[in-house]
Amino acid sequence: MKTKLLFCGMCFLLWSCGEQARPEKQAPTNKKAPEESRDLATRARRHVEAQLGIPATETYGLQIFQAHLDDDGKEDAIIAVNRLAFAMEKAAKHPNPAKIAEIGFVGNYNLFFFYDAGLDQISPPFAVPSSPYMALEVAFVPITSSQYSDIQVTYRIRNSAYRAFYTISNHNPERYFEWPVFDELGTANAEAFAFDFIPNSANPRKNIRIYEAGIELPDTVTNFYVAQPKLIKKPTVVREFFYLPAKQTYVTKK
Numbered sequence: 001m002k003t004k005l006l007f008c009g010m011c012f013l014l015w016s017c018g019e020q021a022r023p024e025k026q027a028p029t030n031k032k033a034p035e036e037s038r039d040l041a042t043r044a045r046r047h048v049e050a051q052l053g054i055p056a057t058e059t060y061g062l063q064i065f066q067a068h069l070d071d072d073g074k075e076d077a078i079i080a081v082n083r084l085a086f087a088m089e090k091a092a093k094h095p096n097p098a099k100i101a102e103i104g105f106v107g108n109y110n111l112f113f114f115y116d117a118g119l120d121q122i123s124p125p126f127a128v129p130s131s132p133y134m135a136l137e138v139a140f141v142p143i144t145s146s147q148y149s150d151i152q153v154t155y156r157i158r159n160s161a162y163r164a165f166y167t168i169s170n171h172n173p174e175r176y177f178e179w180p181v182f183d184e185l186g187t188a189n190a191e192a193f194a195f196d197f198i199p200n201s202a203n204p205r206k207n208i209r210i211y212e213a214g215i216e217l218p219d220t221v222t223n224f225y226v227a228q229p230k231l232i233k234k235p236t237v238v239r240e241f242f243y244l245p246a247k248q249t250y251v252t253k254k
Helices: 010-021 034-038 040-052 084-092 097-102
Strands: 005-007 061-067 076-082 110-116 137-141 150-157 160-169 172-183 191-200 203-216 230-244 249-253
Touching: 040 061, 040 076, 040 110, 061 137, 084 097, 110 172, 172 203, 172 230, 172 249, 191 230
Parallel strands: none
Antiparallel strands: 005 249, 061 076, 076 110, 137 150, 150 160, 160 172, 172 191, 191 203, 203 230, 230 249
């Protein structure tokens, strides 16, 4: 049987509407006075508000997640921002606010910034087109290297969730893989997935193995846009992706 390579771009289409708002490959531009580095939270808030033009009257969410994200041995950070109030205010001015609410206010209202401890600088914003009902879920996992972690960002669009993976390249987060966590929650077509990361002796980057997962939700759940299902990993492997250096992307055999 002829072997084909399937590239992991199927979910990347979800990002196309936000590419203009997510400046890839930009060098961090924040210039700071020495005293500002004493409190990353204060400095991050000032940077976020300046970059996004957030007025003093706006209520928004900001979370800081710290980990070693490159090989300089210093603890970096991801600064996640959620602008639900701004999204709802903007939707109220739309000619069809009911339609905007129906799609979960999807837009560029969830963003993140990268704090590079080696450079002691904060990047421009990276927008994640998604529903602001749910803030970004940020976690860290060693895939590219055992010496530092990659960034795992989970976001919601209506009753579905997706997980994107980034590694730091040239001082910027570079997205290299994405897959659904669950899809069509609350419907007869609902499906879910679990992830595992498998060492590969031929490649420093781990393989990404996708399993089927079961979904558990309380019977009382009615709003599937914000529901948080419990996912139970099943033994069935859906796909296994491996990194192909020649293409600089993850592929799978089919």
